Amino acid sequence: MRADKTFFDQEENEILRQVEDFHKILTHLKYEGKVSRGKNVKAANRAMSRLVGTFKKHRRLQEEIIFPFLQVHIPKHEAVIRFLRSDHEDIKKNKDRLRLSLQKLSKQSVTENGKIQELGVYLICLLRHHLELEKENIHKAIKRELREDEKKEIGVRIKKWLTINRSGKSLDLRFFQTHNEKECFHDRRSNRTAESKETQHENSI
Ligand SMILES: [Fe+2]
Numbered sequence: 001m002r003a004d005k006t007f008f009d010q011e012e013n014e015i016l017r018q019v020e021d022f023h024k025i026l027t028h029l030k031y032e033g034k035v036s037r038g039k040n041v042k043a044a045n046r047a048m049s050r051l052v053g054t055f056k057k058h059r060r061l062q063e064e065i066i067f068p069f070l071q072v073h074i075p076k077h078e079a080v081i082r083f084l085r086s087d088h089e090d091i092k093k094n095k096d097r098l099r100l101s102l103q104k105l106s107k108q109s110v111t112e113n114g115k116i117q118e119l120g121v122y123l124i125c126l127l128r129h130h131l132e133l134e135k136e137n138i139h140k141a142i143k144r145e146l147r148e149d150e151k152k153e154i155g156v157r158i159k160k161w162l163t164i165n166r167s168g169k170s171l172d173l174r175f176f177q178t179h180n181e182k183e184c185f186h187d188r189r190s191n192r193t194a195e196s197k198e199t200q201h202e203n204s205i
Contacts, residue, residue: 019124028043063088142154
């Protein structure tokens with residue numbers, strides 16, 4: 001597999017298609033009233049689960065394979081990669097909030113609808129903006145700045161990752177990353193743990 005435009009286009013199109021589906025269901029939920037609420041809440045939950053699953057795969061593939069590879073082979077993109085990682089966290093937090101609101105709406109039939117619309121539209125904007133940023137930076141960098149052998153190498157790793165991920169087996173990243181890439185991955189994990197501890201500490205005071 002080549003990590004070329006086609007692979008990223010397909011992945012981006014799939015996420016965007018699911019974002020559009022979700023947007024349509026939110027509109028139904030907004031305008032169709034109480035009579036269709038049960039049906040629309042179920043549809044929103046289903047669409048949300050699909051989108052969450054697809055985005056989770058996207059996030060893990062980037063954070064475990066693509067970002068560490070680029071941080072070593074094209075280090076000048078470090079800042080944008082850091083931003084994209086924090087974007088992933090932001091999207092995850094907003095998705096959790098929206099899920100909670102959808103659960104409240106389905107269980108208690110309370111008027112959470114306005115909040116759901118607000119959270120839903122915000123999440124959709126975040127996702128669209130995130131994908132656009134990746135297209136303009138990461139995808140272009142892979143296409144224009146990696147050497148042919150590097151493109152081939154990242155393509156092989158992506159394919160292997162997707163195959164193992166589909167099989168449901170656990171991934172051992174030692175087989176995917178060189179020493180330097182492992183350092184990038186583990187540095188990031190340690191930072192995240194430290195950030196999380198700091199946040200917990202801040203929340204507790
Ligand atoms: Fe991403």
